[in-house]
Amino acid sequence: MALSVAGLPTGSSASFTPNPVGAAGAATLRVSTASRTPRGTFTLVITGASGSLVHQATATLVVR
Numbered sequence: 001m002a003l004s005v006a007g008l009p010t011g012s013s014a015s016f017t018p019n020p021v022g023a024a025g026a027a028t029l030r031v032s033t034a035s036r037t038p039r040g041t042f043t044l045v046i047t048g049a050s051g052s053l054v055h056q057a058t059a060t061l062v063v064r
Contacts, residue, residue: 001050003027008044009063011037023050031061039063 001023003016011034021027029046042061047054 001048001053001055003029004047004049005029006045006047007042007061009033009037009040009042009061011035012061012063014044020050021048029059033063037063 002020005014005016008014008031012031014029014031016027016029018025018027031044040063042063044059044061046057046059048056
């Protein structure tokens with residue numbers, strides 16, 4: 001299952017380990033920010049897709 005994330009603020013980046021991940025597996029999402037990343041609360045939409053099967057989840061990122 002290939003993983004992706006949307007909703008990241010400017011100046012930030014994200015990566016999953018591992019990516020892709022097996023159906024019964026788990027992955028870690030790492031988000032990095034920079035000094036230009038705006039402060040605030042952001043809703044991230046995490047998507048896992050394999051063929052026609054798509055799952056989504058949300059997470060909250062707080063930049064202080």
